[in-house]
Amino acid sequence: MTSSPAVSYYRATATPYEPFAALQGKTDARIAIIGGGYAGLHTALGLAERGIRDVVLLEREQVGFGASGRNGGFVFGGYSLGEQSLLEQQGEASARALFRLTTEAVARIRRRVAQYAIPCDIVDEGVIWANWFRDPAVLRQRQELLARHYNVSWEWLPQHELRERIHTQRYFDGLYERDALHLHPLNFAIGLAGAAASQGVRIHEHTDVWKLHRDGLRWRIETAQGAVHADQVVLACGGYLAGLRRQVDRAILPIATYVMVTEPLGDRLGECLRTRSAVYDSRFAFDYYRPLPDTRLLWGGRISVRDRSPRGVQRLLTQDLLRVFPQLKGVRVDYAWSGLMSYARHQMPQIGSSHDGLWWAQAFGGHGLAPTCAAGDLLASAIAEGDDRWKQFASYGLARTYRPFGYLGAQASYWWQQSKDWFKTRLEG
Ligand SMILES: Cc1cc2nc3c(=O)[nH]c(=O)nc-3n(C[C@H](O)[C@H](O)[C@H](O)COP(=O)(O)OP(=O)(O)OC[C@H]3O[C@@H](n4cnc5c(N)ncnc54)[C@H](O)[C@@H]3O)c2cc1C
Numbered sequence: 001m002t003s004s005p006a007v008s009y010y011r012a013t014a015t016p017y018e019p020f021a022a023l024q025g026k027t028d029a030r031i032a033i034i035g036g037g038y039a040g041l042h043t044a045l046g047l048a049e050r051g052i053r054d055v056v057l058l059e060r061e062q063v064g065f066g067a068s069g070r071n072g073g074f075v076f077g078g079y080s081l082g083e084q085s086l087l088e089q090q091g092e093a094s095a096r097a098l099f100r101l102t103t104e105a106v107a108r109i110r111r112r113v114a115q116y117a118i119p120c121d122i123v124d125e126g127v128i129w130a131n132w133f134r135d136p137a138v139l140r141q142r143q144e145l146l147a148r149h150y151n152v153s154w155e156w157l158p159q160h161e162l163r164e165r166i167h168t169q170r171y172f173d174g175l176y177e178r179d180a181l182h183l184h185p186l187n188f189a190i191g192l193a194g195a196a197a198s199q200g201v202r203i204h205e206h207t208d209v210w211k212l213h214r215d216g217l218r219w220r221i222e223t224a225q226g227a228v229h230a231d232q233v234v235l236a237c238g239g240y241l242a243g244l245r246r247q248v249d250r251a252i253l254p255i256a257t258y259v260m261v262t263e264p265l266g267d268r269l270g271e272c273l274r275t276r277s278a279v280y281d282s283r284f285a286f287d288y289y290r291p292l293p294d295t296r297l298l299w300g301g302r303i304s305v306r307d308r309s310p311r312g313v314q315r316l317l318t319q320d321l322l323r324v325f326p327q328l329k330g331v332r333v334d335y336a337w338s339g340l341m342s343y344a345r346h347q348m349p350q351i352g353s354s355h356d357g358l359w360w361a362q363a364f365g366g367h368g369l370a371p372t373c374a375a376g377d378l379l380a381s382a383i384a385e386g387d388d389r390w391k392q393f394a395s396y397g398l399a400r401t402y403r404p405f406g407y408l409g410a411q412a413s414y415w416w417q418q419s420k421d422w423f424k425t426r427l428e429g
Pocket residue numbers: 034035036037038039040058059060061062063064065066067068069070071072073074075076207208209210236237238239240241242243257258259300338339340341342361362363364365366367368369370372
């Protein structure tokens with residue numbers, strides 16, 4: 001029997017850093033941020049860049065412990081909610097403005113990686129959306145929708161070109177999103193934390209916030225060994241629910257998703273991929289993958305309301321991998337893990353305030369790298385400059401998810417969509 005895969009490639013290859021000490025005793029801050037994922041870190045850095053340095057960031061575990069240190073590393077425009085639905089809900093001008101926030105965020109991520117010299121294996125070579133189905137209509141429609149309503153251009157990849165880049169008979173044609181990239185997500189988070197800390201933000205890891213309440217005109221935040229008094233508080237706890245505000249927590253459905261990393265493939269990687277772009281496919285429950293610098297292949301997919309052991313993740317994802325690349329039969333999987341995404345019922349981020357100095361940024365779903373950066377920028381400029389652009393998200397409020405029943409609905413909808421894709425695949429033969 002082979003040994004179980006180790007838990008996280010990202011943790012195993014994390015940039016070493018001096019851990020941020022846990023909060024001890026009482027302190028004061030103008031702004032306190034709870035959660036050391038991208039949403040919290042981008043907000044902290046956005047504040048520091050605007051000259052507001054009296055900021056404390058509190059993280060229960062380590063920076064990037066949550067989804068931000070476990071994800072696929074794809075950085076691209078858009079949200080979990082599809083572009084067609086966004087257009088129907090918002091109308092062209094608002095949908096386009098919301099979408100633009102994320103393409104600007106892709107550029108800001110690029111800039112931050114360069115400006116702060118963050119060593120995160122950035123590969124600025126786009127993302128391919130590969131068609132699982134013979135029928136090109138879905139791709140054509142999306143390409144046209146993006147061009148017409150969002151002013152975004154994705155390049156058409158005919159079958160022969162796609163198959164030159166990706167050596168599989170599984171796909172037919174594809175779209176190439178040039179303005180996208182991929183990176184080592186945990187090292188990106190560690191780099192953001194370092195950049196914020198070097199500008200005066202006080203970061204405390206291993207600091208679980210267990211109580212948040214009003215104290216006169218300010219907020220009091222209690223942790224195991226300390227407390228913070230702050231004028232403003234930002235809750236950025238994603239799917240790792242903070243348990244601090246019922247209204248905020250119950251608007252989230254934490255959903256698990258899985259990732260694994262193969263052994264270094266050497267020349268075998270070239271038998272699968274002749275591109276450094278990241279790839280995902282056109283099904284609802286899509287596979288996504290990308291080559292890593294040491295010739296490993298990172299492979300992700302599936303969503304579930306259940307967490308799974310590394311061996312369980314390996315078993316499921318290896319089946320998916322071999323359906324696309326049968327030439328990798330027998331490949332060893334060195335790492336496998338899961339992470340929690342935070343979903344809202346409306347599938348859009350929840351960026352808001354209760355107008356008493358409490359802010360939140362959550363529900364980035366499985367499409368969070370660019371939107372968390374956009375959210376951090378909106379909140380930082382709201383707090384620092386009174387900018388009210390965050391109100392563009394006003395219609396995506398804290399709708400209840402009705403856990404645990406919401407899980408049944410989410411799982412049923414996933415299975416339904418998955419079975420539709422399965423039938424379509426069978427029909428196409
Ligand atoms: C496996 C996986 C693959 C994904 N792939 C992609 C991808 O390729 N591209 C993409 O765009 N998006 C992807 N996503 C989504 C993306 O990672 C998330 O949307 C994003 O990281 C969310 O960031 P966040 O800051 O909101 O939450 P998180 O990163 O989850 O951070 C929340 C933090 O809050 C902390 N916390 C919670 N409660 C407390 C408390 N009481 N006190 C102190 N701290 C607390 C937690 O410990 C945690 O570190 C993926 C997600 C997963 C799980």
